[in-house]
Amino acid sequence: MISDGPQHSVSLGPILLDHPLVDASGTFDLLEYSRRYDGDYFADFPYAAYVPKTVTADARTGNPAPRVTETPSGMINAIGLENPGIHAWIDQLPEWASLRQPVIVSVGGNEPEQYAAVIAALEAHLAAAAAGTAPRIEGYELNVSCPNVSSGLQIGADPSATAEVVAACREATDRFLLAKLTPNVRDVTEAGAAALGAGADGLSLVNTFKAMVLDRQTLKPFLGNRTGGLCGPAIKPIALRMVAEVAQAFPDTPIVGMGGVMTGLDALEFIACGATAVAVGAANFTAFEAPSRILQELRDELEARGFASVAEARGMALRA
Amino acid sequence: MSDADAQTCGDHSQWAETSHCRVAGVRHFGAFAAVELIAPRVARRAAPGQFVMVTVPGGGFLLRRPISLFAAHGDRIGLLVEARGGGSEQLTQLDVGDNVDVAGPLGSAFPTEGVTNALLVGGGIGCAPLQYLADQLAAEGAQVTAAFGFRDFRSARAAGAFSIDRLWVATEDGSVGKAGTVLHILASLDVAPGTTIYACGPNPMVAAVQRWTFAEGLRGYVSLEAHMACGTGSCHGCVVDTARGKVRVCSEGPVFRLDEVTP
Numbered sequence A: 001m002i003s004d005g006p007q008h009s010v011s012l013g014p015i016l017l018d019h020p021l022v023d024a025s026g027t028f029d030l031l032e033y034s035r036r037y038d039g040d041y042f043a044d045f046p047y048a049a050y051v052p053k054t055v056t057a058d059a060r061t062g063n064p065a066p067r068v069t070e071t072p073s074g075m076i077n078a079i080g081l082e083n084p085g086i087h088a089w090i091d092q093l094p095e096w097a098s099l100r101q102p103v104i105v106s107v108g109g110n111e112p113e114q115y116a117a118v119i120a121a122l123e124a125h126l127a128a129a130a131a132g133t134a135p136r137i138e139g140y141e142l143n144v145s146c147p148n149v150s151s152g153l154q155i156g157a158d159p160s161a162t163a164e165v166v167a168a169c170r171e172a173t174d175r176f177l178l179a180k181l182t183p184n185v186r187d188v189t190e191a192g193a194a195a196l197g198a199g200a201d202g203l204s205l206v207n208t209f210k211a212m213v214l215d216r217q218t219l220k221p222f223l224g225n226r227t228g229g230l231c232g233p234a235i236k237p238i239a240l241r242m243v244a245e246v247a248q249a250f251p252d253t254p255i256v257g258m259g260g261v262m263t264g265l266d267a268l269e270f271i272a273c274g275a276t277a278v279a280v281g282a283a284n285f286t287a288f289e290a291p292s293r294i295l296q297e298l299r300d301e302l303e304a305r306g307f308a309s310v311a312e313a314r315g316m317a318l319r320a
Numbered sequence B: 001m002s003d004a005d006a007q008t009c010g011d012h013s014q015w016a017e018t019s020h021c022r023v024a025g026v027r028h029f030g031a032f033a034a035v036e037l038i039a040p041r042v043a044r045r046a047a048p049g050q051f052v053m054v055t056v057p058g059g060g061f062l063l064r065r066p067i068s069l070f071a072a073h074g075d076r077i078g079l080l081v082e083a084r085g086g087g088s089e090q091l092t093q094l095d096v097g098d099n100v101d102v103a104g105p106l107g108s109a110f111p112t113e114g115v116t117n118a119l120l121v122g123g124g125i126g127c128a129p130l131q132y133l134a135d136q137l138a139a140e141g142a143q144v145t146a147a148f149g150f151r152d153f154r155s156a157r158a159a160g161a162f163s164i165d166r167l168w169v170a171t172e173d174g175s176v177g178k179a180g181t182v183l184h185i186l187a188s189l190d191v192a193p194g195t196t197i198y199a200c201g202p203n204p205m206v207a208a209v210q211r212w213t214f215a216e217g218l219r220g221y222v223s224l225e226a227h228m229a230c231g232t233g234s235c236h237g238c239v240v241d242t243a244r245g246k247v248r249v250c251s252e253g254p255v256f257r258l259d260e261v262t263p
Helices: A030-035 A086-091 A112-128 A159-172 A188-197 A233-249 A264-272 A290-304 B040-045 B086-092 B124-139 B153-161 B182-188 B203-215
Strands: A010-012 A015-017 A021-023 A068-071 A074-077 A103-107 A137-143 A176-180 A202-205 A209-212 A227-231 A255-258 A277-280 B018-029 B032-038 B051-054 B065-073 B076-082 B099-106 B117-123 B143-150 B166-171 B196-200 B219-223 B239-242 B245-248 B255-257
Touching: A021 A290, A074 A233, A086 A112, A103 A112, A103 A176, A112 A137, A112 A159, A137 A159, A159 A176, A159 A188, A176 A188, A188 A202, A188 A233, A202 A233, A227 A233, A233 A255, A233 A264, A255 A264, A264 A277, A264 A290, A277 A290, B018 B040, B018 B153, B032 B086, B032 B153, B040 B065, B040 B076, B040 B099, B051 B076, B065 B086, B065 B099, B065 B124, B076 B086, B076 B124, B076 B153, B117 B124, B117 B182, B117 B203, B124 B143, B124 B153, B124 B196, B143 B153, B143 B182, B153 B166, B166 B182, B182 B203, B196 B203, B203 B219
Parallel strands: A021 A277, A103 A137, A137 A176, A176 A202, A202 A255, A255 A277, B117 B143, B117 B196, B143 B166, B196 B219
Antiparallel strands: A010 A015, A068 A074, A074 A227, A209 A227, B018 B032, B018 B099, B032 B076, B051 B065, B051 B099, B065 B076, B219 B255, B239 B245
16 A cells, blocks of 8 residues: 555554653543543544553542642642542443554552552453453553652652552563653763663653642642642653663664653654654643644644654654 | 422533634723624534633644633624633634634533523623523513623723623722722622522632532532643643532533532
């Protein structure tokens, strides 16, 4: 077949994506979108894969309100990994079954065993599940980088703790394994090397930057959790730098780049810094149509610049 | 009150696609602006208590602002906006002919079916959804009384935007209407048995109205305010404590039964 434009499909390790855009975990709820859409949102699903909100072994109620507010060119959040726990989470899988795109499950926890327990429970369920009762779950993203959990510790800031989580999860599944890195470190490649050394297949970055916003009347912390994670356009230049560093250090590793992507050109910048796929986060909050708009803009940019494929644009910023 | 004798506040049509709307009219009341938008697809689906997410024009603000529907009729919706921060201030400065992006209607609505006597209790900008509710209740033949509380003369300017036949106003500084809070108005009213209470305002007011309602042996509904990011159920930013745990104001609310929330 003769193609009439750039090749948009990319291979994220063994996962074939129709195009490079996925949602950033915790910013896009498929069922909630579907409830507020006139057509069949599953048929019109704009992303190439679905990364749901992080699930943990036990249910978590999350942080006290307020949990979000806008900041200059960005926003801060401290949700605290609110989720129903893996068992209740598994119960809603049939509702996602008609999704054609692959699902990459975001997994959280405090200890390596908790991460592995989530994966083991899901693997056991999938092994026994009847056909047509679950979507195509093709991988996991290990969220070792949430800045808003009550322990105050980010596993991802400690390379050896990161390696322990990845190793425990590697034993629990043969599926594609991403480690999601925190930017709240001196050298993001250290945790990246630890994750890959322990069996991760790829890296996603960056999670949010630990930050603080004050109530400007009382001069007390605004968020119920005191601190939160900063995201949005404000962090994009730092995220690009970190993705480039990781891509340079691990050239053959699948990378999901993210941080403040609002337009197709922003996504292309992450690809140019070495990302295989690009996750859209805060932009999902700005308009219902943001995912499809950003995808169309990315396609237009690739075509206008004469790229034959997404792969051709990958790593442009890293070459002399 | 059991589940059986109260209508649930869910299952209203929600629609999150963006409508590009033209401003058809603006009326200013001090720091408040009543903005009328041509939004046929929003107006057609809307019910009192629901809200819209409004993009702040000019591109300087990332997140949309949640604003409850002040009115909806024909192809028009009305919003009552208070200049509180940079984003809302810009929305009060909209002019006729300007364009603004709106997503909605979103969230749950005030149940009105079978209501014969209604008492609407509002505080500050929280009064906004009660005009649309009053219009709907009146159209359905209900007797409507409203009690609105404001902090001072400045915030009481908002009262000028409302047209409700039996509307009582209180200000904490005594500058307009009764001196005190809405509770002082409630204490002076002769409330018919079986009256349904509808409340919207800051959490301390909601808590006080809740106590008064239970003490009077009445039942009712409340629309809650919260800081939101997405407004469409994805971010879990706007949770509130309820009898069934933390729930999202944007998705499970903003309208709840008065007896299920702990504001």
